[in-house]
Amino acid sequence: DIQMTQSPSTLSASVGDRVTITCRASQSIGSWLAWYQQKPGKAPKFLIHKASILETGVPSRFSGSGSGTEFTLTISSLQPDDFATYYCQQYNTWTFGQGTKVEIK
Amino acid sequence: QVQLVQSGAEVKKPGASVRVSCKASGYTFTGYYIHWVRQAPGQGLEWMGWISPNTGGTNYAQKFQGRVTMTSDMSISTAYMELSRLRSDDTAVYYCARDPSDTGVYGFDYWGQGTLVTVSS
Numbered sequence: 001d002i003q004m005t006q007s008p009s010t011l012s013a014s015v016g017d018r019v020t021i022t023c024r025a026s027q028s029i030g031s032w033l034a035w036y037q038q039k040p041g042k043a044p045k046f047l048i049h050k051a052s053i054l055e056t057g058v059p060s061r062f063s064g065s066g067s068g069t070e071f072t073l074t075i076s077s078l079q080p081d082d083f084a085t086y087y088c089q090q091y092n093t094w095t096f097g098q099g100t101k102v103e104i105k
Numbered sequence: 106q107v108q109l110v111q112s113g114a115e116v117k118k119p120g121a122s123v124r125v126s127c128k129a130s131g132y133t134f135t136g137y138y139i140h141w142v143r144q145a146p147g148q149g150l151e152w153m154g155w156i157s158p159n160t161g162g163t164n165y166a167q168k169f170q171g172r173v174t175m176t177s178d179m180s181i182s183t184a185y186m187e188l189s190r191l192r193s194d195d196t197a198v199y200y201c202a203r204d205p206s207d208t209g210v211y212g213f214d215y216w217g218q219g220t221l222v223t224v225s226s
Contacts, residue, residue, distance in 0.1 A: 001167070031108055032211060034211060034213070036150075036212075036213075038150075043216035043219055044150065044200075044202075044203075044213070044216060045198055045214060045216075046212050046214045046215075048212075049210055049211045049212040050129045050211055054126030055210075055212075057213065058169065066165060086152055087149065089150075089212065089213075090153075091206075091211045091212065093152075094140065094148060094152040094155075096142075096150040096151070096152065097149070099149045099150070
């Protein structure tokens with residue numbers, strides 16, 4: 001099974017900060033990676049697919065990069081609405097990373 | 106607009122079974138796979154499997170093989186997930202999600218609101 005490992009598990013940041021979350025796959029997955037945002041009590045929201053393609057309506061401050069085994073999600077200037085938990089997902093066998101909680105510093 | 110509406114919360118005893126429904130609207134139901142994902146309290150997302158509403162074909166995560174059954178009813182645009190031999194660690198919110206991969210988008214673009222299943226004696 002392909003394992004997905006995110007780091008850090010928790011990230012403390014302030015509004016306006018540039019934030020980067022890393023996701024590593026236990027074997028190469030090409031660009032078959034998606035990112036989601038989840039807020040407490042809500043279903044996940046689809047942000048990015050194929051590692052770097054933003055879903056329609058997702059603000060341009062979000063970006064994704066990487067291929068093979070290492071991927072990043074970057075928020076260029078953190079906004080109040082961005083405090084949430086973020087998950088990566090590999091699209092070969094659909095497993096998720098364990099999540100990264102972005103909290104207010 | 107695309108919507109996935111799930112059935113309400115359930116409380117079950119250990120050893121029982123639960124069936125969660127996911128009613129789709131706003132799109133052609135048979136054109137998209139439906140995945141099921143669960144989330145235990147305070148934990149991350151766990152993929153359980155998918156069903157093709159068009160063919161009835163399924164693919165289950167190894168962890169749930171033998172305990173999960175995913176079905177669909179095209180006539181009412183509804184997918185179902187049944188989990189049997191419930192244990193306390195099956196307590197979780199269960200989500201259905203649409204997979205638009207046949208359109209070239211790889212991920213789960215629409216999600217149901219979630220169904221809390223509580224397993225307790």
